[in-house]
Amino acid sequence: MNKSSTQTDxxxxxxxxxxxxxxxxxxxxxxxxxxxxxxxxxxxxCQDSRDxxxxxxxxxxxxxxxxxxxxxxxxQSLLREMSEAFPNVVIVIISGLNQVxxxxxxxxxxxxDFYVKTTESTRLxxxxxxxxxxQEIKRENEELRHRVLSRRLDSPEVFSDIxxxxxxxxxxxxxxxxxxxxxQPLMICGESGxxxxxxxxxxxxxxxxxxxxxxxxxxxxDDHIFNDTLFGHRKGAFTGADTERAGLVxxxxxxxxxxxxxxxxPPPAQIKLLRLLQEGEYYPIGADRPKRxxxxxxxxxxxxxxxxxxxGQFRRxxxxxxxxxxxxxxxxxxxxxxxxxxxxYFAELAAExxxxxxxxxxxxxxxxxxxxxxxxxxxxxxxxxxxxxSRHQSNGPLKPSDLPWQQxxxxxxxxxxxxALVQFPLDARLPTLSEMDELLILxxxxxADNNQSIAARILGISQPALSKRLKRQRDSEPRKMTAGD
Numbered sequence: 001m002n003k004s005s006t007q008t009d010x011x012x013x014x015x016x017x018x019x020x021x022x023x024x025x026x027x028x029x030x031x032x033x034x035x036x037x038x039x040x041x042x043x044x045x046c047q048d049s050r051d052x053x054x055x056x057x058x059x060x061x062x063x064x065x066x067x068x069x070x071x072x073x074x075x076q077s078l079l080r081e082m083s084e085a086f087p088n089v090v091i092v093i094i095s096g097l098n099q100v101x102x103x104x105x106x107x108x109x110x111x112x113d114f115y116v117k118t119t120e121s122t123r124l125x126x127x128x129x130x131x132x133x134x135q136e137i138k139r140e141n142e143e144l145r146h147r148v149l150s151r152r153l154d155s156p157e158v159f160s161d162i163x164x165x166x167x168x169x170x171x172x173x174x175x176x177x178x179x180x181x182x183x184q185p186l187m188i189c190g191e192s193g194x195x196x197x198x199x200x201x202x203x204x205x206x207x208x209x210x211x212x213x214x215x216x217x218x219x220x221x222d223d224h225i226f227n228d229t230l231f232g233h234r235k236g237a238f239t240g241a242d243t244e245r246a247g248l249v250x251x252x253x254x255x256x257x258x259x260x261x262x263x264x265x266p267p268p269a270q271i272k273l274l275r276l277l278q279e280g281e282y283y284p285i286g287a288d289r290p291k292r293x294x295x296x297x298x299x300x301x302x303x304x305x306x307x308x309x310x311x312g313q314f315r316r317x318x319x320x321x322x323x324x325x326x327x328x329x330x331x332x333x334x335x336x337x338x339x340x341x342x343x344x345y346f347a348e349l350a351a352e353x354x355x356x357x358x359x360x361x362x363x364x365x366x367x368x369x370x371x372x373x374x375x376x377x378x379x380x381x382x383x384x385x386x387x388x389x390s391r392h393q394s395n396g397p398l399k400p401s402d403l404p405w406q407q408x409x410x411x412x413x414x415x416x417x418x419x420a421l422v423q424f425p426l427d428a429r430l431p432t433l434s435e436m437d438e439l440l441i442l443x444x445x446x447x448a449d450n451n452q453s454i455a456a457r458i459l460g461i462s463q464p465a466l467s468k469r470l471k472r473q474r475d476s477e478p479r480k481m482t483a484g485d
Contacts, residue, residue, distance in 0.1 A: 011041055011042035012039055012040060012041060012042060012183055012294055013042055013062065013132050013135075013136065014039070014042070014062075014136075014181050014183075015042070015060050015061065015063070015135060015139070016042050016043070016044050016059055016060050016062060016063075017034070017040060017042060017043050017044065017046070017059045017062070017063045017064075017065065017128075017132075018044045018045075018046060018052070018055060018056070018059070018061045018063070018064045018065065019031065019043065019046065019065045020046045020049060020052045020064060020065065020066045020067060020070075020075070020078070021046075021047065021065075021067040021070070021094070022047050022048070022049070022067065022070045022071060023047075023067075023081070023395060024047060026067075027045050027047070028169060030065070030094075030187030031043050031045070031096075033121050033124075033125065033360065034125070034128065037121070037122075037125055037411075038125050038128070038129060038280070039280050039292055039294055040128070040129075040132070044059055044061065044132045048072065049070045049071075049072050049073040049074075049075070049078055050072050050073055052064075052066075052073075052078055052082070053078075053081060053082070053085065056082065056085070056086050056089065058217070061086075061089060061129050062089065062090065062127075062132070062135040062139070063089070063090045063091075063092065063132055063135055064082060064089055064090070064091045064092070064129065065092050065094050066078060066082075066091055066092065066093055066094065067093075067094060067096070067098065067113075068093060068095040068096075068097070068102065068106075069095065069096055073094070073262045074319060075093065076102075076105070076106065076109070077197075079091060079093070079106060079109050079110065079111060079470075080109055081111060081113075083110035087110075087286060088132045088136045088138065089135075089349070090132075090134055090138075091110065091111050091112055092111065092112050092113050092114075092115065092127065092128060092131050093106045093111045093113070093115065094115050094116075094117055095114070095115070095116060095117065095126070096116070096117045097116070098116045104227050104416060105265050109243070111483050112131050112134065113127050113130070113131065113332075115127055120307045130329070133184065136182050136183065136184060140178050140179050140182055140325075142177040142179075144174070144175060144178035144179075144327075147391040152174075153170075153173055153174065154177055154356070155177065155205075155206060156173075158202050158205045158206050159173050159183070159202050161198055161201070161202070161346075162195060162198050162199070162202065163338070163341055163342055163345055164335065164338050164341070165337055165338060165341060166330070166335035166337055166338050167334055168330045168334065169330065169335060169338075172327055172328075172329065172330075173202075175327055176199070176202060176203055176206060176327060177206060179325045179344050180195060180203050180206030181206070181207055182296075182324075182325060183296060183456060184324040184325055185277060185296075185297045185298070185299065185321065185322050185323075185324055185325065185417075186203060186296075186297075186298050186299070186324075186325040186326070186327065187262075187299050187300070187301070187305070187322045187323050187325065187326040187327070188200060188298065188299070188300040188301075188327055188329065189301060189302075189305075189326065189327065189328045189329065190300075190328060190329030190330075190331070190332050191302055191329075191377055192302045192376065192377065192379070193332075193376045193377030193378055193379030193380055194329040194331060194332070194377045194378060195329065195377075196260070196300040196302075196329060197215065197258070197260065197299075197300070198328070199329060200215070200256070200258040200298045200300065201213060202256070202298075203256070203298060204256040204258075204298075206257060208295060209254060209255050209256060209296065210254055210255070211252060211253055211255020211256070211295065212251070212252065212255045212256075213252075213253030213255060213256045213258060214248050214251050214252035214255065214256070214257050214258065215229070215258045215260065215294075215420065216229060216248055216258070216259060216260070217259075217260045217261050218260065218261055218262060218264065218265050218269070219258050219260070219261035219264035220225070220264065221265075221266075221269065221343070222266060223266055223268040223269050226265070226269040226272070227246070227272065227285050228245075228264070228285055229247060229248060230247045230248050230249050230272075230282070231247040231249055231272075231282045231284045231285065232244070232245045232246045232247030232249075232284045232285070233245055233247075233248060233284055233285035233286055234284055234285065234286035236286065237284075237286025237287075237482075238285065238286070239286075239366060241286070246284075246468055247282075247284065249276065249282055249291075249295060250291065250293065250294050252293070253293050253294055253296040254294055254295070254297070255295060255296050256295060256296045256297075257296070257298070258297055258298045258299075258300070259273075259297065259298070259299045260299075260300045261299070261300070261302075262299040262300065262301050262305075262322070263301040263302070263303035263305055263308055263314065264303075265314075267315070269314045270314065271315070271316060274315065274317060274318045275298070276293070277297060277318075277321050277322070278321065279363060280292050280293060280294070281293075299322055303323070305319055305323070306319070306339045329373070331377055332374040332377045332378055332381060333373040333374055336370055339366075339369050339370060339374075339381065340366055340369070342378060342381055342382075342385075343369060343381060343384075343385050344361070346381065346382045346385035346386060347359060347361075347385045347386075347388065347389050347398070349385075349386075350385055350386040350388075350389035350390065351389055353386075354390060356389065359389060359392055359397060359398045360397035360398070361397050361398050362396075362397040362398060363400045363402075363449075363451055363454055364399060364400050364453075364454055364457060365397070365398050365399055365400055365402075365403075366457055367404075367447060367448050367451075367454040367455075367457060368400040368403065368457070370447055371447065371458055384403060384404060387403075387404040387406065388402040388403050389402075391404065437469070438473060440459065441455070441469055441470065441473065444456075444458045444459050444466075452466055452467060
């Protein structure tokens with residue numbers, strides 16, 4: 001028994017691949033093929049079938065490549081034993097005999113796939129890659145289920161740069177912890193200003209990869225610049241290429257490559273990215289031999305890629321490859337509980353930057369901010385806080401008048417949705433005007449923490465008018481029964 005000497009921190013996949021075969025020469029040839037063509041280097045070897053179960057008990061094995069014809073204990077007997085004792089391990093049969101009945105029986109006993117040793121190496125490698133992907137997905141799903149049920153984070157410090165108290169964001173963090181160590185791509189979706197790059201940094205830190213995070217915005221890059229930026233070039237590859245230059249893919253090897261604004265990638269560059277994802281290979285400009293990379297690929301977009309691929313603007317095969325793992329960052333308007341937290345934080349940063357005392361905040365300010373939809377999300381809120389602190393001249397608290405509103409309409413009642421305050425299902429009964437009046441008043445009072453002056457500002461009416469409406473509502477409520485009734 002021996003093990004690949006590759007350093008632990010550069011192994012792929014995260015779990016081990018166990019080769020069980022009595023032929024040492026086949027161990028060497030298969031292991032060499034997996035490392036050179038597939039970048040699969042987390043390998044364990046077992047030549048005596050009697051030792052295989054012990055290796056599964058003592059090593060982090062996720063996939064077994066099992067021969068059938070071995071002395072001491074046959075592969076079929078071992079398959080049955082492994083399937084019963086280690087049902088979560090994926091087993092691939094690699095036999096020297098091409099027997100249909102045997103293959104069917106092995107699949108019935110729980111094997112993932114069956115290959116003949118003389119099978120073309122490319123087909124065998126693709127099958128082993130599928131087994132690895134299946135195991136990764138099974139582990140990620142189990143980890144995600146456990147985290148969702150326990151509602152915990154193992155590494156909350158990784159997300160310390162993302163200020164939030166939102167349950168929706170906590171769910172995002174739980175999902176990221178479950179997929180961070182995967183080798184598969186991760187697509188980060190969300191509107192501009194939601195903090196997609198902060199998410200990418202957190203995923204890189206969670207991944208445990210020893211290489212660095214390399215970020216590139218691919219929007220506006222034509223095919224040549226994309227090739228040179230990501231893949232580099234050989235000396236003399238084109239006019240002006242006086243020296244060899246490594247690309248960002250090589251710079252990110254062993255780490256993470258983050259491609260921002262992936263929805264704007266031109267079609268020729270999409271083909272090259274697809275090859276990088278599928279094969280783990282790329283060609284520097286002017287090179288006739290491919291290079292391999294172990295960089296994890298993260299992508300981000302504010303666009304609807306499903307819509308773009310249906311319109312023929314984004315390759316379908318690349319889209320499905322990228323969305324193996326996908327996370328949607330909620331906009332700020334969907335996590336209003338974060339508005340006060342973030343504004344206070346940014347206002348304190350602004351005060352420190354400007355050399356001013358940290359301001360107090362009026363209740364009216366919070367009411368106004370809570371009723372604005374922030375189309376620019378956290379980025380807009382940050383700019384707003386900095387500008388408000390710079391405008392603020394008095395010794396009193398920050399007020400709505402200190403906010404740098406750019407809209408012509410009244411910011412106190414702006415929804416950011418073209419005035420569509422409420423949407424009703426087509427099959428639901430529409431409330432009457434009287435019912436709507438009552439619902440709006442209740443919601444405004446809730447948002448204003450029962451402060452009538454603030455609620456009146458939200459509703460765009462005077463405080464006395466609101467007071468009269470509240471009195472009418474109280475008078476129209478049914479009288480509560482007492483014990484003497």
